Amino acid sequence: MVSVDQGVRSLYVTCGLQTHTPTDLMTWVCEQLLTHEDWRRDLPLLTSPDVQADAVDRMRKRPAELLDDPTLLARYRAAMDGQDVGRMMPSLPYIDGIPADGSLRVRLTTARAVLETGQDAVTLSAAGSTYEFAPEAEAVLRPLVDGHTVDLATLADTAGLALEDVTELVQELVAGQAAVVGSLL
Numbered sequence: 228m229v230s231v232d233q234g235v236r237s238l239y240v241t242c243g244l245q246t247h248t249p250t251d252l253m254t255w256v257c258e259q260l261l262t263h264e265d266w267r268r269d270l271p272l273l274t275s276p277d278v279q280a281d282a283v284d285r286m287r288k289r290p291a292e293l294l295d296d297p298t299l300l301a302r303y304r305a306a307m308d309g310q311d312v313g314r315m316m317p318s319l320p321y322i323d324g325i326p327a328d329g330s331l332r333v334r335l336t337t338a339r340a341v342l343e344t345g346q347d348a349v350t351l352s353a354a355g356s357t358y359e360f361a362p363e364a365e366a367v368l369r370p371l372v373d374g375h376t377v378d379l380a381t382l383a384d385t386a387g388l389a390l391e392d393v394t395e396l397v398q399e400l401v402a403g404q405a406a407v408v409g410s411l412l
Contacts, residue, residue, distance in 0.1 A: 247307065255303055256293050263289055305341045310355045313337025316407040325401060325408050327394045329380025333401075333408045335371045340405070342372045354405040360396065367393055371406065 260266040266289065271282050293299060313336040325331065340353035342365070349365045351358045351372070360368070366386035370377050383393040400406035 247303075252300075252303055255306060256290060256299075259293060260289055265289070305352070308339035308341050308352070310352070311337050311339040313339070313354055321401070321408055325394050325398045327379070327391045329383065329390055330378055331408050331410055332376050332378045333371065333382070333397050333406055334376040335374075335400070335406050336404060338374060340372045342368055351400075351405070353400070354403060356403045356405060358399065358403070358405070363388060364396055367396055 265285060271278050296302075316336060335353055337354050340351060343350045343352075344362070344365055347362070349360045349362055349368060351360070351368055353372075363386060367382045367388065370382070370385070379390060379393055379397065382388075382397075383390045386393065397406060397408060401408055
């Protein structure tokens with residue numbers, strides 16, 4: 228926005244920054260606790276005070292274990308990066324599907340995608356979704372996660388996969404709004 232203030236032109240810029248507080252971290256930690264059965268059980272509200280005290284003592288230990296993990300903040304950051312929705316863009320005119328056209332270019336809609344590789348699978352967290360692919364997909368996903376805009380033919384050649392397979396993988400990302408496809412990207 229440009230305005231005239233006291234006879235001098237000035238420019239005001241507004242930026243939106245996402246801050247993270249300890250409360251945000253603890254909310255995420257609580258979500259992680261739901262993976263443990265003892266955190267999904269009913270509370271022993273109608274039992275004796277001794278049983279209740281034991282239950283509370285057991286509950287106290289799980290968050291302490293998570294908070295003692297030196298990688299906690301790095302894991303939290305990665306989880307938040309994978310949820311960043313980025314800048315949503317339609318892949319027009321490819322509403323009903325992407326054709327297996329090697330000249331089409333693809334890029335992720337977020338710069339904060341997280342790619343984790345394992346022996347049996349490659350996991351991409353992007354735009355609030357998590358995708359699991361075969362290990363061979365890493366060669367397709369790595370340039371995209373690194374921020375490159377790449378044509379489908381190059382991705383297929385790099386990965387040693389058929390163009391149709393790469394197109395199908397990219398279609399899944401486009402459907403989840405984690406990627407955008409077009410000839411002019």
